Amino acid sequence: MFDLIVIIRVPDRADIALVADALARMRPLCLAENGCAGWEAYRSHEEPGRFVLVERWADRAHWEAHDAGDAIRKIYIPEILPRIEREVHPCAPVRSGHEEVPA
Numbered sequence: 001m002f003d004l005i006v007i008i009r010v011p012d013r014a015d016i017a018l019v020a021d022a023l024a025r026m027r028p029l030c031l032a033e034n035g036c037a038g039w040e041a042y043r044s045h046e047e048p049g050r051f052v053l054v055e056r057w058a059d060r061a062h063w064e065a066h067d068a069g070d071a072i073r074k075i076y077i078p079e080i081l082p083r084i085e086r087e088v089h090p091c092a093p094v095r096s097g098h099e100e101v102p103a
Helices: 011-032 061-064 069-083
Strands: 002-009 036-042 050-057 084-091
Touching: 002 061, 011 036, 011 050, 011 069, 050 061
Parallel strands: none
Antiparallel strands: 002 050, 002 084, 036 050
């Protein structure tokens, strides 16, 4: 599995509702994509302009192919990306034991 966390900040308060709506519209499109095992957008109660996306893909290749899908091309790039600051974090669950940290 390939897990991804995206932290989004919407600097302009006037854009928060637009970004929230666009993220909600992305969800069913993402979940319908080949290799998508999970896709959720969360909004902070403490900071209304802060969102966290939690994505799970079959592998990195499926996530990379996601860039060509309708959710990214028709919603994320034109409606969301110009209005946000973001951090993208490919990651893995923390488990007990001695797993190596990627270099």
